[in-house]
Amino acid sequence: xxxxxxxxxxxxxxxxxxxxxxxxxxxxxxxxxxxxxxxxxxxxxxxxxxxxxxxxxxxxxxxxxxxxxxxxxxxxxxxxxxxxxxxxxxxxxxxxxxxxxxxxxxxxxxxxxxxxxxxxxxxxxxxxxxxxxxxxxxxxxxxxxxxxxxxxxxxxxxxxxxxxxxxxxxxxxxxxxxxxxxxxxxxxxxxxxxxxxxxxxxxxxxxxxxxxxxxxxxxxxxxxxxxxxxxxxxxxxxxxxxxxxxxxxxxxxxxxxxxxxxxxxxxxxxxxxxxxxxxxxxxxxxxxxxxxxxxxxxxxxxxxxxxxxxxxxxxxxxxxxxxxxxxxxxxxxxxxxxxxxxxxxxxxxxxxxxxxxxxxxxxxxxxxxxxxxxxxxxxxxxxxxxxxxxxxxxxxxxxxxxxxxxxxxxxxxxxxxxxxxxxxxxxxxxxxxxxxxxxxxxxxxxxxxxxxxxxxxxxxxxxxxxxxxxxxxxxxxxxxxxxxxxxxxxxxxxxxxxxxxxxxxxxxxxxxxxxxxxxxxxxxxxxxxxxxxxxxxxxxxxxxxxxxxxxxxxxxxxxxxxxxxxxxxxxxxxxxxxxxxxxxxxxxxxxxxxxxxxxxxxxxxxxxxxxxxxxxxxxxxxxxxxxxxxxxxxxxxxxxxxxxxxxxxxxxxxxxxxxxxxxxxxxxxxxxxxxxxxxxxxxxxxxxxxxxxxxxxxxxxxxxxxxxxxxxxxxxxxxxxxxxxxxxxxxxxxxxxxxxxxxxxxxxxxxxxxxxxxxxxxxxxxxxxxxxxxxxxxxxxxxxxxxxxxxxxxxxxxxxxxxxxxxxxxxxxxxxxxxxxxxxxxxxxxxxxxxxxxxxxxxxxxxxxxxxx
DNA sequence: GGTCGCTCCGTTTTT
DNA sequence: CGGAGCGACC
Numbered sequence: 041x042x043x044x045x046x047x048x049x050x051x052x053x054x055x056x057x058x059x060x061x062x063x064x065x066x067x068x069x070x071x072x073x074x075x076x077x078x079x080x081x082x083x084x085x086x087x088x089x090x091x092x093x094x095x096x097x098x099x100x101x102x103x104x105x106x107x108x109x110x111x112x113x114x115x116x117x118x119x120x121x122x123x124x125x126x127x128x129x130x131x132x133x134x135x136x137x138x139x140x141x142x143x144x145x146x147x148x149x150x151x152x153x154x155x156x157x158x159x160x161x162x163x164x165x166x167x168x169x170x171x172x173x174x175x176x177x178x179x180x181x182x183x184x185x186x187x188x189x190x191x192x193x194x195x196x197x198x199x200x201x202x203x204x205x206x207x208x209x210x211x212x213x214x215x216x217x218x219x220x221x222x223x224x225x226x227x228x229x230x231x232x233x234x235x236x237x238x239x240x241x242x243x244x245x246x247x248x249x250x251x252x253x254x255x256x257x258x259x260x261x262x263x264x265x266x267x268x269x270x271x272x273x274x275x276x277x278x279x280x281x282x283x284x285x286x287x288x289x290x291x292x293x294x295x296x297x298x299x300x301x302x303x304x305x306x307x308x309x310x311x312x313x314x315x316x317x318x319x320x321x322x323x324x325x326x327x328x329x330x331x332x333x334x335x336x337x338x339x340x341x342x343x344x345x346x347x348x349x350x351x352x353x354x355x356x357x358x359x360x361x362x363x364x365x366x367x368x369x370x371x372x373x374x375x376x377x378x379x380x381x382x383x384x385x386x387x388x389x390x391x392x393x394x395x396x397x398x399x400x401x402x403x404x405x406x407x408x409x410x411x412x413x414x415x416x417x418x419x420x421x422x423x424x425x426x427x428x429x430x431x432x433x434x435x436x437x438x439x440x441x442x443x444x445x446x447x448x449x450x451x452x453x454x455x456x457x458x459x460x461x462x463x464x465x466x467x468x469x470x471x472x473x474x475x476x477x478x479x480x481x482x483x484x485x486x487x488x489x490x491x492x493x494x495x496x497x498x499x500x501x502x503x504x505x506x507x508x509x510x511x512x513x514x515x516x517x518x519x520x521x522x523x524x525x526x527x528x529x530x531x532x533x534x535x536x537x538x539x540x541x542x543x544x545x546x547x548x549x550x551x552x553x554x555x556x557x558x559x560x561x562x563x564x565x566x567x568x569x570x571x572x573x574x575x576x577x578x579x580x581x582x583x584x585x586x587x588x589x590x591x592x593x594x595x596x597x598x599x600x601x602x603x604x605x606x607x608x609x610x611x612x613x614x615x616x617x618x619x620x621x622x623x624x625x626x627x628x629x630x631x632x633x634x635x636x637x638x639x640x641x642x643x644x645x646x647x648x649x650x651x652x653x654x655x656x657x658x659x660x661x662x663x664x665x666x667x668x669x670x671x672x673x674x675x676x677x678x679x680x681x682x683x684x685x686x687x688x689x690x691x692x693x694x695x696x697x698x699x700x701x702x703x704x705x706x707x708x709x710x711x712x713x714x715x716x717x718x719x720x721x722x723x724x725x726x727x728x729x730x731x732x733x734x735x736x737x738x739x740x741x742x743x744x745x746x747x748x749x750x751x752x753x754x755x756x757x758x759x760x761x762x763x764x765x766x767x768x769x770x771x772x773x774x775x776x777x778x779x780x781x782x783x784x785x786x787x788x789x790x791x792x793x794x795x796x797x798x799x800x801x802x803x804x805x806x807x808x809x810x811x812x813x814x815x816x817x818x819x820x821x822x823x824x825x826x827x828x829x830x831x832x833x834x835x836x837x838x839x840x841x842x843x844x845x846x847x848x849x850x851x852x853x854x855x856x857x858x859x860x861x862x863x864x865x866x867x868x869x870x871x872x873x874x875x876x877x878x879x880x881x882x883x884x885x886x887x888x889x890x891x892x893x
Numbered sequence: 894g895g896t897c898g899c900t901c902c903g904t905t906t907t908t
Numbered sequence: 909c910g911g912a913g914c915g916a917c918c
Contacts, residue, residue, distance in 0.1 A: 124908085153908055178907085254908060347907060446905055451909095468907080509894050543894095634908075654906045676905055692906080715903085715909070 068107045068139065072100070079367040080104045083113075086361035088287075088354070089336040092398045093383070093698035094374025094660065097336050101283060102132055104334065105147075106139040108281055117146035118280040120301070126151060126635065128285065128658055148279070152294050153254065153634050156261040160252070161626070163264060163271055172626055174251040174490045175633040179474065181205050181253045183495050188241045197231050204238050211239070212255035213291045213348030215262060218243060250492045258293040265300040272300055273309040273328075277321070280331050286658070287337035287357075291348035302361075304330045333361060340387050340396065343654060343692045345684070355394075372398045374660055376405025379704050382730045383697040389729050390687045398698075407736040411707045412723070412744045416449070416668075419709040420456040422738075423665050426705060427462055427648060428881065430663055437463055439662035441649040443696050445674045449667060450650055457648065461869045461883040467651040473632055477591070477602040478609055480504075482632065484581045485574070488558045489625050491526035504590050506546045512539060516547070528554050553584050561625045573621075574628045575614035582606060653696040664700035666693075669708045670721040693726045706735070710744040840891060842870050842884055847892040853877050855892070 069077045079089045079100045091097035105121065108114040123129045129151060133144045148155060157175065164171045176184070182201040185208075189199050211221055218239040225232040246253065252260060265272035282301055284290070290298070305328035310317050323329050335357060342351045358364045372380055380398045387393070409426075413419030427440055442453060442464075450466055457464045472478060480503035486496035494517065501508045515537055520530035531551035534544060557580055563571035582588055591603040616628050649661070668674055674693060679685030697704060712721045723741040737743075842848070846858045848870075856874030861884070870882050870889075882889060 151908070257908090343906075344908090346905075448904065505895070507894070511894085652906065673905095678905055688906095713909090 066107075068103050068110065072096075072103070073371055075367055075369050075371070076100050076103075079369065080107050082365050082367065083332070084363055084365055085330065085332055086357075086364035087332075087334045088357045088364055088366045089334065090366060090368045090396070091336050091338055092368075092370050092372060092396060093338065093341065093695070094372040094398070095369035096373050097285070097369065098128075098132065098135070100369070101285060101334075101336060102135040102139060105132075105136055105281075105283065106143070109136075109140060109143050114281050115146070116143055118278065119147045119283070120155065120279040120281070121147070121149045121283045122152055122155065122285060123149065124151065124286040124289070124658060126154065129154075151634065152290075152297070153257050154630075156257040156297070157630055157634070159261050159275065160257065160264070161630075163268075166268060166271060167260075167264060168247070169252075170250050170490075172250070172489045174249065174486055174493045174496065175257065175630065176246070176251050176253045176495065177474075177633060178205065178254065179479070180251075180495045183498075184245055184249075185238070185242060188238055188245065192234065192237055192241070194234050194238055197234055199234070199238065204235065204242075207235065208239055208242060209253075209255050210348060212253075212259050213293050215259055215293050215296060245494075248492070249494055250490050251495075255293070258297055262293060262296045262300060265297075269306075269309055270312050272303070273305045273313060275301060276303055276305050276331065277313060277317070277328050281334070282331050283334040283336070285336050286341075287335035288339050288342040288351060288354045289337075289344040289349040290353050291344075292350055293348075295350070295353045298333065302331050302333050304328060339393060340390070340691055341657065341695050343657065343688060343695055345688050368396070370396060370398060372400045373402075374701050375400065375698060376402060376702060378404050378407055378734050379697060379700050382408055382704070382734050383694055385731055385734075386690060386697065386726055386729045387694040390690055392687070406703055408704045408706060408730070408734050410727075410735045410737040410740065411705065412737075412739050412741045413707065413709040414744060415711050415718075416452040416709045416713065417456065419667060419707050420452040422707060423453060423667065423705070424456040424460040424462060425877075425880075426665070427457075427663075428460055430703070431462075432879075435662060436646065437648045438646050440665075441651065441656065441659070441661040441663070441699065442665045442667060443651060443653045443656050443699070444667045445653060445676055445692075446668075447652060449673075453650060453667070459883060461881050462648055463646060464648040464650055467649060468655045472605070472608075473635065475602070475605055477503075477587070477605055481578065481581065481587065481606055481609055482629075484554070484557070484585075485577065485625060486629060487527065488554060488561050488577065489629055491528040491554075491558070494527070497527040501550075504585055504587055506550065507543055508546055508550075512543050512547070515539075528558065553581070557581060570622065571624050573614075573617040574625055575610060575617050577625065578610055578613045582610065653692050656699050657695055660699050660701055662701045663703040663705070664696070665705040665707060666696045667707045668712075669693075669706050669724045669727055670712065671724055672721065673712070674724050674726065690726065693724075706730075708741065710741065840884055840889075842891065848872060848889045849892055850874065850880075850882070850889045853880060856880075 066081075069080060072080065076096055076099070079087070080103045089097065089100060091100070101121070105119055108119065109116055121129075121132060123132060129149045133147070133149045136144045136147075136149075148158075150158070160169070160173070161171045164173060174180075182205055185201040185204050189195055189201060189204065194204075211217075218236055221239065222236045225236065227233065246256070265275070279301060282298065284298060304323075305313075307326040310322065310326060310328060317328060321328050335354070337354045339351055339354050342349060342354075345351070353360075358366060375383075375398075377400050380400055384397055411419070411422045411426075413422055423442060427437075427442075430440060431437060444450065444453070447468065454464070454466070473482070480499060483496040483499035483503070486493055487500055490496070498513060498517075501513055516527070516530050516534065519525070519533070519537060520527050523530070525533070528551060531547050532555065534547045534551070539547065557577055560572035560580070561577055563569050588603045588606050591606070592600065613628065616623070616631070620627060653666070666674075672680075675686050675689035679689050706727065708721065708723055708727075710721060711718045713719075727735075727741075842858050842861055844858055844860055847855060848858060849855050850872070853872075853874040854876050856872040858870050859873050859879070860871040862869050862871070870884050871879065872882055873879050
């Protein structure tokens with residue numbers, strides 16, 4: 041479409057270099073160090089920029105693009121820049137615009153997935169798809185696989201949607217299809233044969249549904265290019281400069297895509313190009329030369345092997361692309377030397393890497409702070425207090441991030457952050473669009489765009505409940521398949537099937553709704569009617585189905601939150617309509633399908649960011665907490681048995697450390713709750729790899745595990761002296777107390793395991809019951825307070841009134857005096873000066889406090 | 894056909 | 909401890 045109209049109108053050939061000979065300094069090279077400058081100005085067929093963490097690679101990349109455009113070596117529309125997240129793409133576009141004015145018009149800056157969707161939507165008809173295809177997320181894929189496995193009775197062979205799905209995903213990332221796998225498998229193994237059956241059926245079903253899964257987006261684009269050289273030629277010609285960020289995390293499919301895009305256009309394809317090629321585009325042999333490729337990466341930050349990333353792509357780049365130049369960026373502009381020294385020390389233990397050392401001219405900075413908690417709650421409490429101290433010292437909340445290895449670690453952290461009235465946000469985890477009610481509503485939109493999609497259709501039938509059960513669904517599905525109809529058409533003709541009057545009525549009115557919505561979505565060009573905004577469509581669906589009202593009518597307080605989520609979705613749709621007027625339903629669905637965890641990071645939100653270390657890649661914060669630095673968690677137990685697993689975990693640790701600019705905290709707990717009961721945790725081997733002088737242990741592992749256990753000897757920590765043991769015994773008592781008293785709030789997840797069985801069971805059953813009741817009440821009352829509300833572990837002080845001067849007692853901080861109360865309603869915050877620990881801010885409603893008479 | 898409650902399952906990281 | 913899935917009841 042319009043992208044192609046932006047092709048160079050004046051015919052300036054690729055490679056001509058009209059303006060570099062101008063005298064005077066180049067503002068785009070100004071302020072760059074020699075390596076950076078080389079990385080911006082180097083020209084040639086291929087360039088590898090080895091960019092250590094914080095070495096200014098985004099700057100180099102944006103300047104390089106701006107340089108190409110300003111020097112008239114390329115038009116914006118000839119540039120394709122691939123980033124890892126949509127947020128990174130938006131940021132890059134913004135920075136280029138900042139350098140050149142609105143120059144990014146027509147440029148493709150996007151993720152692999154977004155770029156491929158764009159290509160596939162445009163070319164879908166070429167290979168039997170329709171532009172309105174659905175993108176299946178992993179949950180959709182699993183739903184489809186579940187059906188297939190059941191049909192083939194494959195569950196008796198141990199197949200599950202999850203394991204079959206991940207195997208298919210792995211194969212697709214290797215560009216292997218079902219036939220390809222069948223050719224290499226052990227044909228005498230019935231399990232293998234069955235898997236091929238599953239794989240084949242899955243592919244058929246996807247095609248029938250006019251849907252692609254995540255991996256298809258890349259893989260099918262590669263297939264498209266390979267089977268249609270004329271289509272490939274269009275893109276090979278168009279993109280003269282291809283730049284790929286985070287190249288160390290590309291998988292084979294992505295690598296192949298880049299390979300296809302950087303092939304020269306052969307003479308016989310050149311003839312077929314529209315518009316025809318100009319003389320300036322061609323080389324002596326009548327071909328259009330290959331695009332120039334720039335990749336940026338750092339093999340030390342490769343952390344996605346589990347999803348097929350192949351580190352060899354970057355390691356063997358020079359061999360792969362002949363004539364490649366390599367530029368190394370080693371000077372770091374982000375972190376203090378202490379942080380870098382720790383990072384270097386850790387990553388230095390990976391023997392299979394190219395030697396590289398980050399350094400900075402900025403000085404040592406503060407020492408790294410270490411802390412070992414008695415439990416994960418204790419650890420979380422430290423984090424919350426320390427965040428508050430940093431904030432008091434003038435650091436904005438948004439400059440602070442808390443990292444962890446697994447998403448399940450958020451619970452304890454959230455609990456303590458809520459109590460401390462620290463605003464926070466969790467990136468990733470159970471994402472907004474993965475919530476059941478959101479998927480329900482989205483199913484309507486998906487089905488409107490693609491009425492052949494069985495997953496979306498099947499989902500919307502039962503949401504909300506309307507009397508159409510599995511029986512009716514099966515009949516309709518059979519009918520639709522027999523007659524080759526869309527699901528909507530099948531429903532409109534449901535009168536031809538033997539349904540009872542009630543069911544028939546439900547089906548008919550649902551069919552009418554969908555038909556009406558589909559008409560609105562399509563618009564009517566003849567009557568000058570534009571496609572309806574997405575927000576209107578969604579509102580229509582929600583109004584007609586009464587989804588929100590039905591949720592509100594339920595007693596369960598969680599349903600209120602669900603209703604609010606739906607309203608939030610309407611707001612998201614409206615925002616989309618404003619930001620991209622006329623973009624349409626399809627664009628909205630695409631955007632929603634491809635949001636990444638890091639995409640909702642909002643720098644102006646004024647909140648602390650919680651995320652996994654994987655999500656943290658590419659980001660930076662003034663202060664970083666890495667939590668759960670324990671054996672079994674970091675490195676994760678699962679990775680220890682895998683070949684190269686620990687090395688990848690070490691790179692993950694390296695990524696985490698190098699996100700920090702000024703302050704780094706490494707925290708762990710000596711015990712961690714796994715499932716229900718408590719197990720002992722050992723400090724991570726990575727801690728030993730950091731020179732001891734770099735860490736200032738506020739509480740070392742030795743002080744906590746005590747008694748000269750093997751753990752403490754393994755560490756570089758100072759020997760825990762007298763003060764540690766006093767603290768330990770006091771806390772030990774605390775935690776026992778809170779176990780016994782179910783009503784006191786706090787950490788009841790503790791260890792009931794050791795107490796006598798009979799009373800222990802009764803006690804825990806009672807605790808559970810009380811806990812549930814209180815949680816329900818708390819969430820009911822706390823509505824609208826914080827974006828993240830944890831269920832089941834929040835206490836509620838009801839309408840506790842506090843005024844300056846009041847004395848209170850806190851479960852952990854002891855007694856103190858209220859100095860001020862700010863905020864209103866559920867967000868009332870008490871500022872309390874404690875006798876022992878000084879000033880703290882507490883959320884009146886949720887803090888474990890009581891007023892003293 | 895829907896709802897409730899029980900049991901059993903399971904936890905790495907994600908576009 | 910939490911969620912999903914299934915079986916038994918209404």
